[in-house]
Amino acid sequence: MMQHVWKRLLSSKIEPALQSASKWVEQLDLRKVPVNLFAVRFDRASGPGGQNVNKVNSKCTLMLYNFSNCSWLPQEVRSQILQKSRYYARSSDSIVIQASESRSRESNKKLALEKFVNHIKEVCWFPKPTEDTTIAKWDQIKRSSHEKRLNNKKMHSDKKKLRKSKDFF
Template identity: 35%
Template structure:
């Protein structure tokens, strides 16, 4: 397990996190519960692109080990190999962009009574591997929250394609309305005796 001593991206976000700014154009984030400005969304996208599992500081939470359960023979009875990572929610949220806060608060790893994130791993027989797995799951939780909370960027090609499709659909709609109108007007001109 490699521990980075340099100031990682995870911690450096605090210095450049944009404050809530008043702009006329607002975007609703995922599930329409969290509104974020364009600048906040851009900053969150950049932060998520720079985030790696190794950049999460090991001092962010408290790691404890206990005896595992399930198959494993004598090893699970004698060795404390199960890793449990407890991260205070407020301690984590100060490092994460505000656009992701609502998604993180709804994570399945949140313990509501203690307001902590609790992640457990007992996949391996080794403590080190299980501890690494806990941090990897924390990273995955943050990345998934980012996917759900921050909408993706639309490329210029995609937006042009959508405009062309909308234009074509509108032309087709107008053409079908004219055909329907012509059919109705042709019926009015006829008299049935």
């Protein structure tokens, strides 16, 4: 158990794939999203809004089909989104995002893309490198526990030796 925690904490170097995925998420913005991969659909929005609601198809629905094989997202980001995203539809292997806040089609499309980018930044988490002070602290803990274990073994051994000897004085 202690060795498992020890190895995990001592992995101060992050794997290159995780490091590049983390950098990709940090640099992700609206302009880098390839809109042509999304299927865009405009529908009538529900709710109050007068007669205009019944006439204008302004609600935007963006769908990214075949998400698990989408090549413009790093594999580490895709795997986290597959596990944690509320926008992921398992039955169709797609991401579905809707926006109906505005009356304009283009602004709703932009809002849906912003939702997608913000959601990626919220969902994706990558470990940071372990600091040298933390590594030194765990190294000290490991050494002290090792010494304590050896001392306990020695005391137990001495206790058994005393039981075997016939002459106490």
